[in-house]
Amino acid sequence: MPRQAVRTERADATREVILATAERLFAEHGVFAVSNRQVSEAAGQGNNAAVGYHFGTKTDLVRAIVHRHDEHVEQLRTQMLADVGDSRDVREWVACLVRPSTEHIAELGSPTWYARFIAQCMTDPGLRRIIVEETLSSETLRAIRDGLGRCLADLPEDVREERADMSRQLMVHMTAERERALAEGTHTPRASWYEAGTGLIDAIVAIWQAPVSGAAASLSG
Amino acid sequence: MPRQAVRTERADATREVILATAERLFAEHGVFAVSNRQVSEAAGQGNNAAVGYHFGTKTDLVRAIVHRHDEHVEQLRTQMLADVGDSRDVREWVACLVRPSTEHIAELGSPTWYARFIAQCMTDPGLRRIIVEETLSSETLRAIRDGLGRCLADLPEDVREERADMSRQLMVHMTAERERALAEGTHTPRASWYEAGTGLIDAIVAIWQAPVSGAAASLSG
Incomplete structure (x- = not known):
């Protein structure tokens, strides 16, 4: 060489x-x-x-850690999206959101640290922007949001925005919670990352399909 | 004097x-x-x-900030619980979880900082224990969990634990997200803390009532 x-x-x-x-x-x-x-x-x-x-700087280091993982998550998500096509099934789109993340962590083996790291970054006033830039602006996430939008065309735009936020928060923080429990050897509600993903999908599908209380009032108000 | x-x-x-x-x-x-x-x-x-x-220390200071707010939230929650009695309506219990927090922040006036502060603490490996000790072990939160348990007696214990976690994560991080948007003058999906609370209640009720995929498999496995 x-x-x-x-x-x-x-x-x-x-x-x-x-x-x-x-x-x-x-x-x-x-x-x-x-x-x-x-x-x-x-x-x-x-x-x-x-x-x-x-x-x-520390910021550059954080960005490099995020980038290193996100490439693989994006790859997995691109593969899943190819199979979903233009489905009208909310659950299929939500699976494209959740499975690539939980599968990535599962593939890292045990123990992992990435989920706790990302959760910290997401709540830090200085680091949050990095995560947004590196991950949330991805093309695949936009495709999922559009897909969910077509499934749930009657949902007011603001509620769609709110529920996209909720989906993201649940994924980031529930994943970190499970990783922490595994690291500390405390009880986890699910036996594997795959099953934890199933729990998240059940919850996020339910959020997207939930009736909107007071929608008429807030639309006319 | x-x-x-x-x-x-x-x-x-x-x-x-x-x-x-x-x-x-x-x-x-x-x-x-x-x-x-x-x-x-x-x-x-x-x-x-x-x-x-x-x-x-910094830890003592963090604990004092949490304690200062939590006293009022607990007061509001105790009042709401008195009206709920032994209701079998999931939504009433979830309202007892959400409304005291959003009402407390609304009463603080604008701007507020508490929600972003708490979200950081919840994801920090060192500070998380303080929040757990100061807030999550409260009697009123236990009463709400027991109340939800009676409404949803068929839900496996592990799924109940998972959904209690999800409820908490959504509350903490969606509230912080809204506070940040208000501080930065960016768009928020809801016009008031009360309406944001309604959105959270819709979502959390849906999570608790969601069908459990693969429940039979995981119970027999």
Whole structure:
């Protein structure tokens, strides 16, 4: 291998180790409780500035962790969407939303840290924008929203927006909750990520199909 | 007023200012991004160690903020529960879960910071335990869970646990989402906290009443 290629390969390996270490420390101690210096040290980097050298700021590091996972989730979702076509079945669209995430986590093996990491980012005033940019603006998620919109054409636009939010919040935070329970060895309501996905699909389908109370009043008001 | 009483009153006022300042800074910048020193300064305390003097650690400060709000939410919930009695109507119990929180935030006036603060705490590995201890172990929440259990006696215990989690996640994170949108002046799906509460009740009732897929399989497995 030419010397340049060896150097690149070594840098890639270092980046991978830093990403995995950062994700674990962030999930276990909090994204803001852990410094770039601590990540560099725990990743076995002699140079305490390794995170800065390979990624830049904490924000850049967070973005890289998200990107690393999201590529695979997007792949799985694209495959599922190809089978759904222009279905009018709410459950099929909701499955496209939920299964790629739970399947991705299941494939990571055990233990995982990503779900707790993402949940923290979603509630942090500074990091939230990164998640929105990296994941929520994806083409596949837009396709699912459009698909659900065609299934539920009578739903007022604002309620659709609200229920899309609810679906996202449930997915992110229930997944983190389950990951935390697995890490702490406490009881989980479902035996596998697949079954946890089924529970989420049941709930999210029900939300989308729920009657809208006071809809007439708020539309005329 | 005797000198001791004046001193106590002044200390109480200082504590109140610190609590309000901390809550705002935490919501806007992140609980871990803001130091006790910054809170003391922003609260107009000449002494940069004022937070330490009046509250102790950051954890103690977080606990005090939660406690300050939760007392009122508990009061509202106790009143609502008195009217529900031993109802078999899922919606009445879910209303007891949702309305006290949204009403409390509505009564705080505008803007508020509490919902974003709580959402951060719920996803932080260190702070989560505080919220669980201060709020989720309340007697009124147990009464609501028992009430829902009587309405939905056929639901497997694990699914009940899962749906109680889902209800809590939706409440915490949808409320934070709405508060953030109001603070940033972006669009919100509902015109008032009351209506946002109605949307949450519609969704949470639907979750509790949703059919359980694969229940037979998982019970026999």
